[in-house]
Amino acid sequence: MEPVLELEQLTVRFGRLEALRSVSGSFSGRSLGLLGPNGAGKTTLIHTLLGFHRPSEGEARIFGRDLGAEPKAARAPIGYMPERDAFVAGMSAVRFVRMMGELAGLEPKESLERAHEALWYVGLGEARYRSLETYSLGMKQRAKLAQALVHGPKLLFLDEPTNGLDPPARERMIRLIRDISATGKVHVVLSSHLLRDVEESCEEVMILKGGRIVYHRNLEEERRADRKFLQLQIHGPSERYIEALREGGCECTPEGRRRLRVVMPPQRTIRDLYELSSAHGVEIRHLDFHRTSLQDIFDRAMREEA
Amino acid sequence: MAVHQRDYRPYGSSPPARGPRWLVLPRFALADLTKSKLLIAFFALCLIPPLYYLTVVYLRHSAAILQFFPGLDLERLISIDADFFAQFARIQAGFGFFLTLFVGPGLVSRDLANNALPLYLARPLSRVEYVVGRLTVLILLLSLISWIPGLIVVALQAGYVDGWLGANLGIPIGLVGGAWMWMITLGLLALAVSAWVRWKPIAALVIFLFLASGTFLATLINGLFGTSYGKMVDLGAVLSILWTRWIGGVTSSDLPTAAALVSLVTFLSLFVALLALKIKPYRTVS
Numbered sequence A: 001m002e003p004v005l006e007l008e009q010l011t012v013r014f015g016r017l018e019a020l021r022s023v024s025g026s027f028s029g030r031s032l033g034l035l036g037p038n039g040a041g042k043t044t045l046i047h048t049l050l051g052f053h054r055p056s057e058g059e060a061r062i063f064g065r066d067l068g069a070e071p072k073a074a075r076a077p078i079g080y081m082p083e084r085d086a087f088v089a090g091m092s093a094v095r096f097v098r099m100m101g102e103l104a105g106l107e108p109k110e111s112l113e114r115a116h117e118a119l120w121y122v123g124l125g126e127a128r129y130r131s132l133e134t135y136s137l138g139m140k141q142r143a144k145l146a147q148a149l150v151h152g153p154k155l156l157f158l159d160e161p162t163n164g165l166d167p168p169a170r171e172r173m174i175r176l177i178r179d180i181s182a183t184g185k186v187h188v189v190l191s192s193h194l195l196r197d198v199e200e201s202c203e204e205v206m207i208l209k210g211g212r213i214v215y216h217r218n219l220e221e222e223r224r225a226d227r228k229f230l231q232l233q234i235h236g237p238s239e240r241y242i243e244a245l246r247e248g249g250c251e252c253t254p255e256g257r258r259r260l261r262v263v264m265p266p267q268r269t270i271r272d273l274y275e276l277s278s279a280h281g282v283e284i285r286h287l288d289f290h291r292t293s294l295q296d297i298f299d300r301a302m303r304e305e306a
Numbered sequence B: 001m002a003v004h005q006r007d008y009r010p011y012g013s014s015p016p017a018r019g020p021r022w023l024v025l026p027r028f029a030l031a032d033l034t035k036s037k038l039l040i041a042f043f044a045l046c047l048i049p050p051l052y053y054l055t056v057v058y059l060r061h062s063a064a065i066l067q068f069f070p071g072l073d074l075e076r077l078i079s080i081d082a083d084f085f086a087q088f089a090r091i092q093a094g095f096g097f098f099l100t101l102f103v104g105p106g107l108v109s110r111d112l113a114n115n116a117l118p119l120y121l122a123r124p125l126s127r128v129e130y131v132v133g134r135l136t137v138l139i140l141l142l143s144l145i146s147w148i149p150g151l152i153v154v155a156l157q158a159g160y161v162d163g164w165l166g167a168n169l170g171i172p173i174g175l176v177g178g179a180w181m182w183m184i185t186l187g188l189l190a191l192a193v194s195a196w197v198r199w200k201p202i203a204a205l206v207i208f209l210f211l212a213s214g215t216f217l218a219t220l221i222n223g224l225f226g227t228s229y230g231k232m233v234d235l236g237a238v239l240s241i242l243w244t245r246w247i248g249g250v251t252s253s254d255l256p257t258a259a260a261l262v263s264l265v266t267f268l269s270l271f272v273a274l275l276a277l278k279i280k281p282y283r284t285v286s
Helices: A042-049 A071-075 A093-103 A108-121 A137-149 A167-182 A195-201 A219-226 A238-247 A270-279 A294-305 B021-033 B037-046 B048-060 B063-068 B082-103 B106-113 B117-121 B127-145 B147-160 B170-196 B200-225 B229-233 B235-247 B257-278
Strands: A005-014 A017-027 A031-035 A057-062 A078-081 A155-159 A187-191 A204-209 A212-218 A229-235 A251-255 A259-263 A283-289
Touching: A005 A042, A017 A042, A017 A057, A017 A204, A017 A212, A031 A042, A031 A195, A042 A057, A042 A155, A042 A187, A057 A071, A078 A137, A093 A108, A093 A137, A093 B021, A108 A137, A137 A155, A137 A167, A167 A187, A167 A195, A187 A195, A195 A294, A204 A294, A212 A219, A212 A294, A229 A270, A238 A251, A238 A259, A238 A270, A270 A283, B021 B127, B037 B048, B037 B082, B037 B127, B048 B082, B048 B147, B082 B127, B082 B147, B082 B170, B082 B200, B082 B235, B106 B117, B106 B127, B106 B170, B106 B200, B117 B127, B127 B147, B127 B170, B147 B170, B170 B200, B170 B235, B170 B257, B200 B229, B200 B235, B229 B235, B229 B257, B235 B257
Parallel strands: A031 A187, A031 A204, A078 A155, A155 A187
Antiparallel strands: A005 A017, A005 A057, A204 A212, A229 A259, A229 A283, A251 A259
């Protein structure tokens, strides 16, 4: 699969401040969540990929196009929804989105048509002729999303898209982002300091701290791996059972008299655990997959870095 | 299918590259400006002097008039030469100044006030193209009241008198060249002020005061030091001197052309620097 983003030793300095430090990595999935504490470099990374900051060292490529050598061509397939309020005063939403479509390279007629579609898609269909200044915060966020989508980008940068939204509006925004990413035609990079936003809408997670990547994994794969990590609550003579589990290749750690933490080898199944327990007169009263939350991952990444 | 029934359709590929994208900016801005009846009325007023000058050229060569007033020496009374066109340029420069005060202050401030610049610059549009797009709004409007009607007057005169154009080729060249110098300078001044002063009436006042204070300072310097170089701080005078001399007209100022050019380049550099400081997607604090 063609990599969407490729970063090679990307460094960005503002005077003496090093905002990004030798960041390397690539992304080719459908959705990537950028996480990190304030000042970690999330927004700087997005701004650099948009060409707002010139890299001090290193390279960045978007769909194989070098940002330094072909900045316009690299930006052409991008849609961007900034964090702060961003609109043109005195314009209706449809006119604003149409203008942004034309600036992205659409013909005027097509841009107008797609502006209507994008506004309906984000739920502003009925309000599309209203001036943007009269919009609520949630509506402005959706208008920003519409302008980012109007030209049908292949890569969408969303910077804190749920900022300031009430719970229903946030829910709606996350659903939209999930839908866009699910089409498979748009790759989404979402920057947020809200772990829940990323957990609910992204496949991959990149955690930044102090301008460096401290974690970059696929959340789904991480969760699939978790399915082999179990917590059991048992009743009955446990010693022989634990021995049998170990003989079967499981890593087994008792936690008190009735609790066990078990890491199963790939060839073992849950059914094997039940068959062994039955053979050794042990009842499994509770079985739980240990599910690593994004909070766990984030905390671990922060701890390891510290 | 009705628009509201359609779903969002992502493209299979990037949008095709069309001509210069910055042209979208003046197109939308001009469409907004033409909604102002006051602007339309003022613009119509700006076209009265060119009509007057066309009428003068017509009357100057009108056989009917000559027949009606046989003793009238029109050639002495109305002399169509470089000074005639320099006067035309000065009058239109005055109208153009007020047109700039009306249009210029809102060109950039509207985008800066609402953080729209990142949206423009995240697209395949550079900072220079953004400025050129905004500048084009003023250049189009000012062209319509300066060198375009000026060339029509030249063409009418050339049509009446065989060989006039060949003998006075410097007039249309100076008229067009001077007009572009004037439009770009005035446009950059308006954009620079618009980038720094977000409230339109105040921005218009700043542009006005900038030019007025230049005239005051120039008079003060010339009076104190008994020199003509004080005019170098008066942008309006510098533009007028250069434009008039390029057309071939006579100016009352002794300021050398080279000094006027140095002053012009300095002013232009200042405006570009002021724009470069403000026309950024985001401010970075190091």
